[in-house]
Amino acid sequence: MQPTNRRDFLKHASVAAAVAGAAVAAPISLADAASADDEKAKEPHVPAGASVDRNVVAHLRDVQTGEIAIYAGNREITVKDKRLAALIYKASR
Amino acid sequence: MSSHREAPEISKDPVADSTDLYAFVSPDRPDTVTLIANYVPLQTPAAGPNFFEFGDDVLYEIHVDNNGDGRADITFQFRFQTVLQVGKTFLYNVGPITSLDASTWNRRQFYDVSRIDWNQHGNGFRDGEGWGHHSDDGFGFGFGPKVTRLASHVSCPPCNIGPLSTPNYVSLANAAMHNLPGGGVVFAGQRAEGFYVDLGSVFDLADLRPFEQLHAQFGLNVPELTQPAPGVNATKAVNVHSIALQLPKGQLTPRGVTATDATKASSVIGVWTTASRQRMGFHGHRRDDERNDFGNGVGPFAQVSRLGNPLFNEVLVPMERKDYWNTQQPVNDIHFAGGVQHPELANLIPALYPGVFPNLAALNASGKVRADLVAILLTGIPPGVVPGFQNSGGTAMADLLRLNLAIPPTTTKPSNIGLIGGDAAGYPNGRRVFDDVFTIELRAIAGATYGLVDKTFTADAAANAVSDGLTTDPLDQTADGTVKYLPSFPYLGVPHSGFEIPALADAHT
Numbered sequence: 001m002q003p004t005n006r007r008d009f010l011k012h013a014s015v016a017a018a019v020a021g022a023a024v025a026a027p028i029s030l031a032d033a034a035s036a037d038d039e040k041a042k043e044p045h046v047p048a049g050a051s052v053d054r055n056v057v058a059h060l061r062d063v064q065t066g067e068i069a070i071y072a073g074n075r076e077i078t079v080k081d082k083r084l085a086a087l088i089y090k091a092s093r
Numbered sequence: 094m095s096s097h098r099e100a101p102e103i104s105k106d107p108v109a110d111s112t113d114l115y116a117f118v119s120p121d122r123p124d125t126v127t128l129i130a131n132y133v134p135l136q137t138p139a140a141g142p143n144f145f146e147f148g149d150d151v152l153y154e155i156h157v158d159n160n161g162d163g164r165a166d167i168t169f170q171f172r173f174q175t176v177l178q179v180g181k182t183f184l185y186n187v188g189p190i191t192s193l194d195a196s197t198w199n200r201r202q203f204y205d206v207s208r209i210d211w212n213q214h215g216n217g218f219r220d221g222e223g224w225g226h227h228s229d230d231g232f233g234f235g236f237g238p239k240v241t242r243l244a245s246h247v248s249c250p251p252c253n254i255g256p257l258s259t260p261n262y263v264s265l266a267n268a269a270m271h272n273l274p275g276g277g278v279v280f281a282g283q284r285a286e287g288f289y290v291d292l293g294s295v296f297d298l299a300d301l302r303p304f305e306q307l308h309a310q311f312g313l314n315v316p317e318l319t320q321p322a323p324g325v326n327a328t329k330a331v332n333v334h335s336i337a338l339q340l341p342k343g344q345l346t347p348r349g350v351t352a353t354d355a356t357k358a359s360s361v362i363g364v365w366t367t368a369s370r371q372r373m374g375f376h377g378h379r380r381d382d383e384r385n386d387f388g389n390g391v392g393p394f395a396q397v398s399r400l401g402n403p404l405f406n407e408v409l410v411p412m413e414r415k416d417y418w419n420t421q422q423p424v425n426d427i428h429f430a431g432g433v434q435h436p437e438l439a440n441l442i443p444a445l446y447p448g449v450f451p452n453l454a455a456l457n458a459s460g461k462v463r464a465d466l467v468a469i470l471l472t473g474i475p476p477g478v479v480p481g482f483q484n485s486g487g488t489a490m491a492d493l494l495r496l497n498l499a500i501p502p503t504t505t506k507p508s509n510i511g512l513i514g515g516d517a518a519g520y521p522n523g524r525r526v527f528d529d530v531f532t533i534e535l536r537a538i539a540g541a542t543y544g545l546v547d548k549t550f551t552a553d554a555a556a557n558a559v560s561d562g563l564t565t566d567p568l569d570q571t572a573d574g575t576v577k578y579l580p581s582f583p584y585l586g587v588p589h590s591g592f593e594i595p596a597l598a599d600a601h602t
Contacts, residue, residue, distance in 0.1 A: 053387075054387050054391075055375070055387045055388065055390070055391035056391070057373055057391050057392070059373075071372060071373055071391045071392035071393075072391070073387075073391065074371065074390075074391075074392065074393055074394065075392070075393065076372065076392050076393045
């Protein structure tokens, strides 16, 4: 089979997904260690006029580790964000 | 049935329920191969006002393994879109549908076809369109396979309603056969069910009406079961929805090689079909429905239905694992091999027909692995088992419908019992629409094929005779209700019209 077979393809995709997850999670991890003011300053920037252009659902998998699956369009993205996980957990109580 | 409602959960989701898969060298165009995947089982023809259709929210796929590793090398994807073009009417049509663009046809369905070549680098997936559903993350890194759009927004025919609504159904169906680049043809729409089985008796504790006087009575002494009786086709006069492709053979072989040598592994393809749904869905009215129209699904597509060999999941996988099996890839089928190596039905047959299958009973008692069934259903039949025949492209244990493309179609007196009837162009070398796959697999499980792998074994006489009694002999292609087969693409017949068959009860009288 050629190098980019389905198995390798999925493996690459998984790695890429993990990278994408890490990229999302990293700023939040830094924010955890920052002061409240810094945290506010580092909150994700939402461009003016931005709107939801696809279905987006967050699935809280583990409130202790902060693992959240985000379904957006036809994608599934895993992030680790204890603060966001705690917010979702609290809202669900 | 073949795979109709074969697992508890998918039986509740008919739009995504694969029922039959066919793969054969086209008898009228032997340079091509025909692949047909059927969905939406057991359609009563009189189905108004909401006639049957494919699911807009289902990803339908036909996969081809052409190097014997049990993994897809080529995948054809089909996505459907339903359009209401009249509006403000409760009707499917407001006048005769005389053409595919008739303004009287309210609820129409269109579809796109894409081909994925998993072994070729290409443009990857298109985020938001559902292509490459297994994971669409990371394609910006250049790991994407080659994706080719073969057809866009092509039309399905309407369902066959009756002489006023669909007055010339054949011309409508013919207009819905669309040419593909490179000489292929695609059709997606309603067809007459081609599979036949006496479901009513078979699932009454494996009663076979032609032999029911030999069946165990459990002390009940049922008077109706004392004499042989003809079979009753449970799928008579129902329709199904077919996705059919006819493609030049070279579009399915590795590097487009010409499959002319039947002894070569490269002449063998393995085929299966799947249906997938997005992981999460919304139901009911949502607060943002008017504002946004993003559909009801979200997340990657997850496989919910699969079909390679007929009856595999239905007969060989225990009930508690059937829906799990549907989510799995064929390459993982070694985990289900036990049901093939030691099939439950093989043990039941001697118990249900006392004294009729002594050799099968002895084989069961020996604990020997049913290597014949493993070859037929999981690995393909290797060279040397059936003289002059093989359809094993590799050693992977995977439930694939394996077809040796170099074996020409049998155009004169084909046998409906395929290979065990001496017709190498039939099941389990692929599957033709008229193949009596129930009888073939029943006989195989009853021991008729075990002698191929163990020359010391003699099959019971009954093993070569059992059937559900829907055909009179191996040359019979007119099982009750299946006389509508066509000699050319898409081979499955013109669907039964609701006007002609207003109720299933009438169809069986």
